[in-house]
Each structure stands twice: as structure tokens, then as C-alpha cells.
Amino acid sequence: MTNPDTSRTALSDRAERAVHLATRAGRRLGLRADAPRVLHDVFNVLVHLAPDPVVVRVPSLALSDAVEQAARQRYELAVAGWLADTGAPVVRPSPLVPREPVEIDGRSLTFWEFVTEENALGDPAAADPRELEDRFAEQAGWTADLHRLLAGYPGALPTLSPLVPAVGPTLAELRRHPQTLTTADLDRAEREYAALETLVSDLPAYFPGARTQTLHGDSPSYNVLRTAGGHLFSDFEDVTRGPVEWDLTLVGPRGVEAYERASGTPVNRTLLDLMEGARLLQATGALALVPRMPELLPMLEPVVTQWRARPPLTLEGLG
Known part of the structure; x- marks a missing residue:
């Protein structure tokens, strides 16, 4: 697990604390952790405990406590570990x-194998749009293979847990501290969340033909590392059960078509x-994290604009 090297840039206070926690843990x-360096610093901080080939994921912005973090992380380690043991192309939990999970000072940390990424995307804003579309369409096709493997996972998982209950606390926090959201925005968000609670409680009633199975949970087409040995899926922290369509959000029409060709089944x-x-x-709910990381606001504003522009999410006419 690796990302662009940020070792020569000034670290945020959040990243400095993550390095301290990762090193101690x-x-x-029994790891050396002589030359820790930050690889990534957004929702999580990834710390490479060099010279050992270990990357520690530190949840630096989580609203939940260490107990809740660890409960989700055990699902992640179980699924990613099972996939790795079967030879699937995933970043492995560190052997x-x-x-x-390792609890330290109110945070729950996980440990992963360090891998070297090649042909990394870099800044998506600076990439050629057609090249970007080609890349994610290809990776959506790879997701079909990942789904075939995940369909065999024998363990129990909650259904669509990145939505219910995860979005609830972020909306509650935004009701207290709205950030850029209006009262009308918050009312709409809460109505949409209530609809999702209903959907998750009985998905077959609304979509009787839905293919439900173990999922990556966080747009796997965007969580792929390209290495000298091939591609590796990473970041299974939102692993869940649900319809395959949840894993296909944001891939665009070409990505959906590539998935259908690779899977042989319609979306x-x-x-x-x-x-x-x-x-x-x-993503709109992630505005609740802005007080902890103000740099998130300009990243999230375009998403909030997209959300406002869509018709409100409803279950009317379904089922």
C-alpha cells in the first residue's frame, strides 16, 4: 500500500500525530519504525514504518470511537485477509x-503490506480526461473479477453499512454545525437518509432481482494500485454486503459497460x-469533518453541488 511520497513536504498536525501513534504502535x-514517512493524508493518514515493509492506516478524521472503528476494521481485515489467502489481487494485511486492530490513544490502527505503485495517477485534475476515462473503465472491468471472488466470502457482514448507520451521525453533526448546508438542505438530507434506512431494512421488497453479495464498499475502481506484478485492490474499510451497483457508483457509462462485458451480467x-x-x-455528510480538516471544504463543494442538482432520493414508484 503506497501513495505519492509526501516526506519532503510539511506535515499537518494531524499527520504528525498519526506518525507518533503509528510509530508507538x-x-x-516489534517493528523497527526507524524512518516513518507519511504516504497519504486525507480521511486516513497512511504511515510507512520504514525500513519495515509495513503501512499503518490511522483514522485521523473518524467521528466514531476506537471501539466502533475496531469493529469495522475487523470486517475489513477478515475480508481482505481471506482474499489475500486465496491469491486474489489485493493489498494484504501485514504478515x-x-x-x-491496534488501539492506541483513542484511535484504532490497522497494519498493511507496503507495495510500490507504478504508473500512479497523480493529480486527477491535471490528467487527460480521455486517459482518465480509459483508466477507470479498465478498472471497472477488473471490479467484475473482484466481485466474482467476493461472492465466495463465507463470513457474515452487515448490509450497506457505509450508508446505514454510517451516514446518520454525520447528518446529526451537520444539524448542530451545518457548514455550508442550508436548513432546506439538511431537511432533504434527513429525508433521503430515512428512505435509505427503509431500503436497507428490506432491499428485496424494492429490488427483488438485485444481486446482493459481499462488496468492496468504497468504489473499488478508484481504489486500485498498479504495480510491477499487476493491479491490487486496496482500502476495504467500507466492506459490506449489498447490491453490486453500490460498488459501481462514479464509474460513468463506459465503466458500467466495461463491468457488464467482464461480468456477463446486466447492471x-x-x-x-x-x-x-x-x-x-x-459525500455530502462528509462536510461534518470540515472542522477537523478545513482543506476538505473545497474538495467537497463540487459534490454538494451535484447532490443539490439531482432530484431528491426517494423510494416512490419502487417495489
């Missing part, structure tokens, strides 16, 4: 430490559209 487990466009709306609501 790593040494507690140098136990496959368990339900009505369900996909509903999941797209749910993904935008989830």
Missing part, C-alpha cells in the same frame, strides 16, 4: 503483525441511479 508489535440502471444518489449523500 508499531514498536509495541509481520497479528491481523487485529440495474434504476438501482445504480439510486446508489449514485446515496453516494452523493454520503
Whole structure:
């Protein structure tokens, strides 16, 4: 697991704290952690505990406590570990430490194998749009193979947990501190979340033909590392059960077509559209994290604009 090197740039206070936590936790487990460096700093901070080939994911913005974090992380480690054990193309939990979250100072950390990424995307805003579309269409095709593997996962998982209950606390926090949202925005968001609660409680009643199975949970086409040995899926922290359409949000029409060709099965466009709306609501809820990371606001504003421009999410006419 690797991202562009930020070792020569000034670290945020959040990243400095993550390095401190990761180093202490790593040494507690017998790792050297002599030259830790930050690889990535957004919703999580990724710390490479060099010289050991271990990357620690530190949830720096989480609203939940360590107990809740660890509960989700155990699902992630179980699924990613099972996939790795079967030879699937995924970033493995580190074999140098136990496959368990590590709690330290109110944060729950996970440990992953360090891999070297090649042909990294860099700044998407600076990339050629056609090249970007080609890349994500190809990776959407790879997602079909990942889904075939995940369909065999034997463990139990909650249904669409990145939505319900995860979005609820972010909307509650935004009701207290709205950021850029109006009262009308918040009312709409809460109505949409109530509709999602109903959907998640009985998905077959609304989409009886939906293909439900174990999913990556966080747009796997966007969570792929290209390495010398091939591609690796990463970041299974939102692993869940649900319809395959949840994993296909944001890939665009060409990505959906590539997935259908690779999987040999059609995608339900009505369900996909509903999941797209749910993904935008989830991203809008992330405004609750802006007080912890003000740099998020300009990143999220275009998504909020997209969410406002869509018709409100509703279950009317379904089922």
C-alpha cells in the first residue's frame, strides 16, 4: 500500500500525530519504525514504518470511537485477509503483525503490506480526461473479477453499512454545525437518509432481482494500485454486503459497460441511479469533518453541488 511520497513536504498536525501513534504502535508489535514517512493524508493518514515493509492506516478524521472503528476494521481485515489467502489481487494485511486492530490513544490502527505503485495517477485534475476515462473503465472491468471472488466470502457482514448507520451521525453533526448546508438542505438530507434506512431494512421488497453479495464498499475502481506484478485492490474499510451497483457508483457509462462485458451480467440502471444518489449523500455528510480538516471544504463543494442538482432520493414508484 503506497501513495505519492509526501516526506519532503510539511506535515499537518494531524499527520504528525498519526506518525507518533503509528510509530508507538508499531514498536509495541516489534517493528523497527526507524524512518516513518507519511504516504497519504486525507480521511486516513497512511504511515510507512520504514525500513519495515509495513503501512499503518490511522483514522485521523473518524467521528466514531476506537471501539466502533475496531469493529469495522475487523470486517475489513477478515475480508481482505481471506482474499489475500486465496491469491486474489489485493493489498494484504501485514504478515509481520497479528491481523487485529491496534488501539492506541483513542484511535484504532490497522497494519498493511507496503507495495510500490507504478504508473500512479497523480493529480486527477491535471490528467487527460480521455486517459482518465480509459483508466477507470479498465478498472471497472477488473471490479467484475473482484466481485466474482467476493461472492465466495463465507463470513457474515452487515448490509450497506457505509450508508446505514454510517451516514446518520454525520447528518446529526451537520444539524448542530451545518457548514455550508442550508436548513432546506439538511431537511432533504434527513429525508433521503430515512428512505435509505427503509431500503436497507428490506432491499428485496424494492429490488427483488438485485444481486446482493459481499462488496468492496468504497468504489473499488478508484481504489486500485498498479504495480510491477499487476493491479491490487486496496482500502476495504467500507466492506459490506449489498447490491453490486453500490460498488459501481462514479464509474460513468463506459465503466458500467466495461463491468457488464467482464461480468456477463446486466447492471440495474434504476438501482445504480439510486446508489449514485446515496453516494452523493454520503459525500455530502462528509462536510461534518470540515472542522477537523478545513482543506476538505473545497474538495467537497463540487459534490454538494451535484447532490443539490439531482432530484431528491426517494423510494416512490419502487417495489
